[in-house]
Amino acid sequence: MHAQRPFSIEETHGMLAQPGARIKACSDGRDWTSLFTSVQREMPFQGVFQSSRDHLLVLHRDGPVQVESLCDRRIGRRMVPAGGIHLIAPGVDFGIELGGMIETVHVYVRRSIIEEVALEMVDGDPARVEIPSSIVESDKALHALIDASAYAVEDESLGSAMFADYLSRTIAAQLIRSYSKAKLKGGGRSSASGSLSPTLSEAVDFMTANIDSGINLTDIARATNRSPSHIARIFRTELGMPPHRYLITMRIEKARRLLEKTSVSIAEIAYECGFAHQEHLTRLFHRHCGTTPAAYRRSKRN
Secondary structure, three states: OOOOOOHHHHHHHHHHOOEHHHHHHHHOOOOOOOOEEEEEEEEEEEEEEOOOOEEEEEEEOOOOOEEEOOOOOOOOOOEOOOOOEEEEEOOEEEEEOOOEEEEEEEEEEOHHHHHHHHHEEEOOOOHHHOOOOEEEEEHHHHHHHHHHHHHHHOOOOOHHHHHHHHHHHHHHHHHHHHHOOOOEOOOEEEOOOOOOOOOHHHHHHHHOOOOOOOHHHHHHHHHHHHOOOHHHHHHHHHOOHHHHHHHHHHHHHHHHHHHOOOOOHHHHHHHHHHOOOOHHHHHHHHHHHHOOOHHHHHHHHH
16 A cells, blocks of 8 residues: 655756746645656756666657767667657666757656556566656557646646556556566567557547547547547547547647647647637646646747
8 A cells, every 4th residue: 555645846856946947837735645747847967866666758859969878878879759658667776968958858656556456467576566767659548647647737737646546556457468578467568569459559549630620539439430529538548638638738738839839820830739719728728737828838938
């Protein structure tokens, strides 16, 4: 059973105490016991940090940016794209040199949660399940789960302890399934690929291709030849959120890219991303990103 104390910032590695880490939202001080999440803008830095007893996942919300491991030669120096995820194992000191400014989401999952979930998923001793440090360039499922935890700290209406507990266990299952070498119950092994199931991949592809349209659950079900209840279930199981929330996430991310890379008007961006109108985009963008589309675009041009 995991400790029932809130997961505080003092239990993290200390990267968030760097002078250049400008925290936008953080779960410190909330009654989250199994998960810690923070969203921040990080300036370039170099440092070596003491080990944590818990697993750390760092999602790069933008990029690419150069990252060099100062302690793990297997990782070495990498150019990490937007959407890349740095997995940092517990129990070992690690060092990092960040080569540029970047927005990140840090998510810590208690080791006790990993072992609790492993007890149900794997054959053998759950305490022996290892998820090594690595940099993952693309994992749609894990990306969505980390985004969900970020939105939960950015929007207090989503940030209940129950939701954090649910997310922590869903993240733990994805880590065990995709990044450990544990033998899964039923004779399978973890995939080490981070891939979505075929049905969910079809659903995400359909949503991507029709992001500017009024998509509903029935449309997704029809496109994948599955029932609406089946689609809703696999989104919750694999991504930790219902289809409509994942679609909003996709639309916000597309809007961010267009705001950064183009001079298209905000009203046109709203249309291209499937929002009803500019005010609809502005309201949801502010809820998810903590700023307006216009202010976000200005911050990227300065």
